[in-house]
Amino acid sequence: MNVMIDPRRERAERVKPNPIDSRSSAYKVIDTDFHIAPKWDALRAYMKEPFKSELTRYPLVGSDYSPKYATGLDGTGQDVLGTASTAAEILAVLDQIGVETVICSPGFQRPQSMFHPAMISVLASAYNDFLIHEVFPVSPRIKASIMINHRDPLAGAMEIRRVGENPGFVAVYTEFGGNYEPIGSSKHDPIFDEANKRNLVVIAHIGMFWQQMTPLAQGTRTWTELVGLSSMCTAITSVGSMIMQGLFDKYPDLHITIQEGGFWWLPDFMARADDYYLNHPGDIKLVERKVEAGEKFLSKLPSEYFDSNVRFSSQPVCFPKDPKHFKYLMEMCKGEDWLMYSSDWPHATFDPLNWVFHSHISEAGRKKILTENAARWYGRL
Template identity: 30%
Template sequence: MKDSPVLIDTDVHNQIGSLLPYLPKAWHERYQTVKVPYGAHYYSSIGTNRKDAFPDKGGVPGSDPQFLISDHMDRYGIDYAILTGSGVLGLSLDPDPDYGNVLAAACNNGMIDTWLNVSPRFKGSIFVNASDPMEAAAEIRRHASNPNMVQVLMASAARMPYGQRFYHPIYDAANECGLPVAIHPGTEGKGISGAPTPSGYPTRYMEWHNILPINYMTHVNSLVCEGVFEKFPKLKFVAIEGGISWLPHLMWRMDKNYKALRESTPWLKRFPSEYIKDHIKLTTQPVEEPNNPEYLLQILHMIEAEKTVMFSSDYPHWDNDNPKMAFPRMPKEMKQRILAGTAAELYGLHTRPERRDDIANDLADQIAGKSKQSPEHVWGEDE
């Protein structure tokens, strides 16, 4: 459709700023001492953020809404940015659930005041403390009526796999409110979550970063096998920044074992891969980059990427992706779905925001095959 979004970025990291104004006074001293617990613990020589993403007026990358719009959204013609915060997901991993709960509420109120009220192009995530599912469900219901809050967001690190019944109050609230539940990495191996791999702790950042998909495999496996999508049939689950190429292997293995072991999961009515394709969404960054780009295209076909994959940039982090350069050539329909179509349906963003510019219109022409630019500047030529 002519007025449909052209490009939706499903993982943009914004800085909410100090949470002190949004916290009850009883928590001020603790917050001033420890802030949000469980930040980075593996040293990276290149840091977290791009060096060119610092706002002109000062501050850290992702802290200035207007600069983020001009530096990232306007540059690439991004219609909407799904905001996922920065350095706050550790709130789910504190041993004190009450502190995690007040931090989550403060993050949500701060998100609304400092970002969602600035531009209709920003859409927010409802932060919840997954360690206290009943309070997390209440937090979801408090914000579900706000049309600018479009998903629930939790740390991908957890005490136990996310399909287990302990977490079902969160899914009940999200299912009731029509909101997807998303997870995001960065806290694996911290707080009450335990080691980031089944064999313990990696030595350095590169090892930790390489192996993050195993945690996503754990959660997807758990969600399906525990029957979450039978119990909550409208629920969608978004695996942000966990990669893509692991999913075919997991689906094949789950389907094979289901044939012999289905008596242990009698609530499942379909093959596990069918639940995955209907309920799980992946975001693209950091997309795998095989030497032969055709291999990635094969993976995308295997997982029916036109309904399971959504574009994300991970701005302003060091490995963020340029939407015009991140992928191999692919069929036009698949490209349009990854860039915006699937996200538009998931988040209810069916029309472009009122503010449009020449960059966005140029991108729309590129996707429609009308670009006058040379092929290397076009986001994935059509097959």
Template identity: 25%
Template sequence: METADAVQQDKSIRPKVKKSIIDCDIHHYTGLDVTKAYLSKQWRDSPPPPAPQGGGHHFNGGVGGRMVDSFPPEGGPAGSSLEFMQQHHLDPHHVEYAILTGEGGGANRLQYEYEAAICCATNDYTIEQWLSRDARLKGSIYVTKHEPNLAAKEIDRLGKHPDMVQVLVHNGARLPYGNRFYDPIYQACERHNLPFSIHVGAEGGGVNSPTTNTGPVSHYIESRSARPQVMMAHLASFIFEGTFERFPTLKVLLQEAGVLWVVPYLWRLDQIWMEERIQLPWMKKSPSEYFREHVRMSTQPFEATPNRKIFDQSMKSMFAEETLMYCSDYPHWDFDSPLMALPKMDDALWDRVLYYNAAEYYNLPDRRADQDKKPHQ
């Protein structure tokens, strides 16, 4: 994908973003060098446990996996300067709300207390140094998912904060997310009306299960190609384990693992459920119905279809007018500009994907311009 500067240079032949958007995935920098100050003295003065092995990203684009032009001119990591992010992405692309997802996704080790402390520090840093400085920004609650009771405690601590709008974990996990082991997390999500978002990453890392069912992979391209199968396992687990029956208001986001693979996968889930549903008496709906009611998907990275007809049919088959939400993945090397992320769509679908699906998912207001158009009561 092209950088924001490249898009701006090509204004003459590309449409401008005429309406404001919600970007559901912006990676602000959350390295330990900036979050350490938010750790308690106990953890600040203690040497950290050994880092988890395996599952690392082997970025082969940009600089260290970031867009070449996304580094602040004053120095520092990409995504570390709010002012530069405002100039480089938020302002030129008319971002009305930006969901910050940091540079992690929760814990991948079994040192529960330490991991919980890191999550708390990251959350507090995000609130103080980012959310308090720009009303467009909304945050994600990091949790130590391998100890669901500690995760629930952190959700309860921050669940009433008006700018923390989701609970965020990695795709990589020890168990599929529909397993009842995680129920305390979903109970806390429902208590605070917070969605549960799964971002790619950490597959095969630390104590997490391998990247694929056949084991670890050798190259980054293999890991990236395998991400949908990990999301498939989580999605099937949510549906067939009865998670959405136990937690009828739970909302789930599958983020940054591609999109259109879900179309034939839902066909498959519906078919095998019809054949074997006698084994699952707790399921009251078909898998595709559960998906439509509870699950959302982010646009980045969106697969290029062979032709327009396949794109249109795929969007219809995955209920995109309800389930698809735009994200840029800024400032990563495969950043998707809102000018180029998707083929041209009619205005109604564009509004749903680029704004209103996310507004409903995160319980955010209508677009300000649309509010102004409404007749006064």
């Protein structure tokens, strides 16, 4: 008879160790993806009418599958470790998880998935004003990305112009998801224009509560498919659109951070993109940016844009069964140079920083992943 084990218990013991590895105290750790979830009434206080009166609770977004079947927990898995609604609560958590500086992301339901685009713009502005008035003044350890309505690129660009000079903001927050046109397409250039002018990194975070409404998701049934695998596929699509549609030729200094889309797919992506491009480059001249610029080809091979333009927040870190294979993957993916630590606190997918010390990573690599890579990438830190 087979002996049943509880996979949740086994997983929890592996990825949520207590305490945090004491060696982390020697580093000024930067957490590049930590979620703040302001109270709804705190956000409403910064909304304009008629939304302030009408939006008495957070608007609903689509979700056809409850993750409680997979996690054994009620809710969405977004607040497994708690909720940080204020600057004081953020600072308390940072001290517990060994982090010195944090770059906050919105921690509520997926904002881009709201039915009504005007609600997205209003919520984005309220969230940004909440940070400006109630979070940034409390501590220089707390930074954040500007929330925008990227479904309306002109509105998104306007919001960047409105708040983008505030030193608390180091990035612009966008999402990639199965319902959205990939953010690398030229329709989003108003957003890239404004971010690029202000030395703001553009963050592409997993979005769309599920990748539903797309052929990718129509046959899915499980949390692993919906979150673990389809998010990786849409991240690949988004990065492909950025490179192949000439985003980085138009904005050679633009920095993009991919969050929660994985990164072990990089070796195959780079080899495959280079091979296909070299053998079939004729349609590059037809994409919007190349038509505008009067150019026929990319300025370099697809794989060569990563060094200059794309980085990855580390969560989720997935380990091969054979430890030596982790070392190989880190080498092939240039992990010590391209990865930036992220915890994803307080979600069920939380990754504490202990893995950096318990794997085949050099001391120089630990410093890069925990601190130096992010400090160089985010020019306004």
